Amino acid sequence: MAVTAQMVKELREKTGAGMMDCKKALVESDGNLEAAIDFLREKGLSSAAKKADRIAAEGTTFIQVEGNKAVLLEMNAETDFVSKNESFQQLVQTVASHLLATEPASVEEALTSVVEDGLTVENLISNAIAKIGEKISLRRFVIETKTDADAFGPYLHMGGRIGVLTVLEGSTDVQSAKDVAMHIAALNPAYISRDEVSADEVENERKILTEQALNEGKPENIVAKMVEGRLSKYFEDVCVLEQSFVKNPDQKVKVFVESTGGKLVSFTRYAVGEGIEKREDNFAEEVMSQVKGN
Missing domain, CATH: 1.10.8.10 (Ubiquitin-associated (UBA) domain)
Structure with a gap:
């Protein structure tokens, strides 16, 4: 023919x-x-x-909200240039919609799930690799749900270099939920509150702080009091509710959240390529300067 x-x-x-x-x-x-x-x-x-053995540490984070469900994902590529490629962006959106529709339990399950015409997510990514010419991978994702009485806080920094998704329970104030997400993007806390920090981690930190105080030559009779004070500073570093709010440093995040009538019940923060290779970008300074300018 x-x-x-x-x-x-x-x-x-x-x-x-x-x-x-x-x-x-x-x-x-x-x-x-x-x-x-x-x-x-x-x-x-x-x-x-x-291309499987190439390092894909660039790419984007992406958030899609549909009613009471939301997904935050990270899709990686080899160069930052590809994240601006229309075909790559379309792939990310297609995968995000599929994840919300099917709610797979893992990346492995997501890759083998059928999107359309017998094509799996893995097939779609492979076809994109053939078209774009770079290694592309779905690295991770999280799906959150809420009720009509709650709010999602979706925030993407620099078009997706950092993505944060928060859930504010008992409040429908989306902007406040987003403001908390912007704060989390800037300061990168590990926990919501000190209640989430394990007893083992607290005890280990207490031991380290005690040794530091003794090595500084502090009298033993005041070391315990000093350690508790420094431990409070440690909680400020790792717990978002203990931190000074980036949009109002005179106010703790806990007080800001309480003013909405809601409760911060979860957050997820992805930074593109974190853990894959060392990055020199100071994301915290970038986000905080942008937040304070709003």
Whole structure:
């Protein structure tokens, strides 16, 4: 069967593959469009495998809210340039919608779930790799739910370099929930309150602070009191409710949240590439300067 320019154009629009690859696929499949798509998918999977050992530490975080469900995800690529690619952004949005619709329990389960026309999330990513030419991976995601009486606080910093999703229970004040998310983006706390810090962690910190005080030559009779004071500072560093609110340093986050009539029950913070490689970007300073300017 003769392969026409219109057939090549249609296949390119459906797959995003190069013109010569589309023409070859159509020749190999004797003009059968579906068979040609399968041919290109197989080629895409092969291309993806070759890129599997590359480091993908760039990319984006993304948040999608639909009613009483919300998802925060991190999708990685090799270069920051790709995060601005329209095809990459469309992939992220498609995956986010699928995650909300199916609520998989893990990344592994998400990758094997079928999105459309027999294509799994893994297939979609592999096809994007073939089209864009970089390793792309779904690294992590979290799905949150709430009631009509609660509020989500979605916040993306620098177009997705940092993503934070908060849940404010008992308040429908979305802006306040978002303000708390902006604070968390800036200061990166580990816990909501000191109640969440394990007894072992507290005891270990107490031992360290005690040794520090003794090494400073402080009298033993005042060391215990000093340690408790320093332990309070430790809680301020790691617990969001104990921290001074970035939009009003004279007010604790706990007081701000209470003023909304709600309660902060959860938060998730993703920074692109954290833990994959060391980054020198000072995210805290960037976010705080932006928040204070609002």
